[in-house]
Amino acid sequence: MSDVVLHGGLILLILSLAVMTVVTRDTFAAITAFVVYGMLLGLAWVALGSIDVALTEAALGSGITGALLLRAAVCLRDKEAAAEVRRPGRAAHRVSGLVCAAIAAGLAAMVLMLPDPAPSLAPAVMESLPATQVKNPVTGVLLAFRAWDTFLETVVLVLALVAVWGMTPDALWGGRPGELRQHAHDGPLVFLARVLPPVGVMLGIYLFWIGADEPGGKFQGGTILAAMWMLTLLAGLTDAPPVSRRWLRAAMVAGPATFLLAGLSGVVFASGLFAYPPGFAKPVILLIEAASTVSIGVTLCLLAIGPPSRPANR
Amino acid sequence: MSLALDIFTVVMVVAGLFFFYAGSIGMLRFPTVESRLHALTKADNLSVGFIALGVMPQMAEATDALKLLLAWALILFSSAAASQLIAIAARRNRRRDP
Numbered sequence: 579m580s581d582v583v584l585h586g587g588l589i590l591l592i593l594s595l596a597v598m599t600v601v602t603r604d605t606f607a608a609i610t611a612f613v614v615y616g617m618l619l620g621l622a623w624v625a626l627g628s629i630d631v632a633l634t635e636a637a638l639g640s641g642i643t644g645a646l647l648l649r650a651a652v653c654l655r656d657k658e659a660a661a662e663v664r665r666p667g668r669a670a671h672r673v674s675g676l677v678c679a680a681i682a683a684g685l686a687a688m689v690l691m692l693p694d695p696a697p698s699l700a701p702a703v704m705e706s707l708p709a710t711q712v713k714n715p716v717t718g719v720l721l722a723f724r725a726w727d728t729f730l731e732t733v734v735l736v737l738a739l740v741a742v743w744g745m746t747p748d749a750l751w752g753g754r755p756g757e758l759r760q761h762a763h764d765g766p767l768v769f770l771a772r773v774l775p776p777v778g779v780m781l782g783i784y785l786f787w788i789g790a791d792e793p794g795g796k797f798q799g800g801t802i803l804a805a806m807w808m809l810t811l812l813a814g815l816t817d818a819p820p821v822s823r824r825w826l827r828a829a830m831v832a833g834p835a836t837f838l839l840a841g842l843s844g845v846v847f848a849s850g851l852f853a854y855p856p857g858f859a860k861p862v863i864l865l866i867e868a869a870s871t872v873s874i875g876v877t878l879c880l881l882a883i884g885p886p887s888r889p890a891n892r
Numbered sequence: 893m894s895l896a897l898d899i900f901t902v903v904m905v906v907a908g909l910f911f912f913y914a915g916s917i918g919m920l921r922f923p924t925v926e927s928r929l930h931a932l933t934k935a936d937n938l939s940v941g942f943i944a945l946g947v948m949p950q951m952a953e954a955t956d957a958l959k960l961l962l963a964w965a966l967i968l969f970s971s972a973a974a975s976q977l978i979a980i981a982a983r984r985n986r987r988r989d990p
Contacts, residue, residue, distance in 0.1 A: 766976035774969065 585625060592618050605651045605658065609644060616640025629793035630716040637801035645882045711860035713791035721863045725852040729841060732834045732870055735877045739830065743821055745885040752822035753886035759814035771813030778806040786871040790860065796867045800874025807879040818883060820890035833873030837866050897949040904946025911939035925982040933975040937968050
């Protein structure tokens with residue numbers, strides 16, 4: 579009974595926030611609704627018992643995506659009024675409404691037609707998990723059984739950053755991203771940026787480390803690291819490095835490169851591509867996760883602060 | 893002993909809910925940005941604390957209870973800083989267009 583009330587309330591809140599995100603005319607309010615929606619979606623994942631997905635949803639789906647959207651909203655602020663004037667006509671409204679309704683109906687029909695109980699590979703995963711030496715089945719799936727997919731995911735992040743950097747004006751190529759911020763000596767933001775990062779960095783590393791055996795992992799840990807770096811940048815305590823710096827680029831590709839090397843070494847030392855040598859699976863997985871945590875942290879923060887906007891020498 | 897701990901949990905969580913409720917009413921009814929922030933952050937921090945303290949005895953391990961305390965401290969810290977920032981931004985906006 580209490581489950582019905584709790585879960586019912588959660589579903590109602592999530593649905594109304596989803597509607598609010600779409601219906602609200604004000605961009606800032608829509609983004610706020612979207613961030614809260616992501617947080618509640620995280621709670622829903624907790625209720626479903628998927629702590630790993632909940633952490634990822636809260637950190638990436640809600641946190642970093644919210645920061646990216648806010649940046650986009652600030653960039654678009656001046657052009658928004660002009661876009662409001664040129665609202666699409668009634669016919670365009672009707673057609674887009676019909677298309678959206680058709681897609682929603684199609685999705686709903688497909689979900690309702692899913693076989694029950696759903697086909698599951700979970701027993702097979704639990705059976706083979708000891709071979710990977712990690713105790714968290716999600717990490718086992720991500721870094722051993724479906725390593726190829728996860729490798730491509732880490733590559734996609736770097737490619738996204740390359741696309742963002744592609745927006746740089748020619749004259750500023752190799753420059754520093756983000757605005758130059760005056761270093762203030764006091765104020766709540768500076769205080770926050772001084773006190774929070776030590777705790778946050780520890781928490782990020784903890785999430786990566788615990789990921790082998792408990793919910794957590796490189797994406798969740800890396801996101802927290804990215805948030806801590808963003809905080810110090812926002813407060814003006816540090817300045818963003820020029821994008822031409824070699825160490826920065828090395829940090830960006832460290833994760834995918836380590837992953838690829840580990841995958842390729844499987845051809846020599848184990849049974850094939852992305853196979854780990856028996857008995858050494860856990861060290862290899864930890865090495866990949868450690869390098870990926872750094873890369874994800876650096877890449878996410880650089881994604882959020884955008885393309886270079888001023889010369890390298892300020 | 894466990895009954896006493898359960899009663900403690902119920903009392904603390906109910907107290908936390910009361911402050912959440914009061915803070916929400918304050919946010920809806922108070923006239924200015926600053927007073928609404930005051931109602932929200934003061935009452936919410938208090939209620940999160942009550943709920944964290946109340947749930948602590950129900951944790952299986954001491955480290956889990958400590959994690960709850962850490963979460964409360966982080967919430968306390970970040971919401972205090974965030975409310976200050978919102979208040980500063982609100983004051984700046986008012987100066988720009990009164």
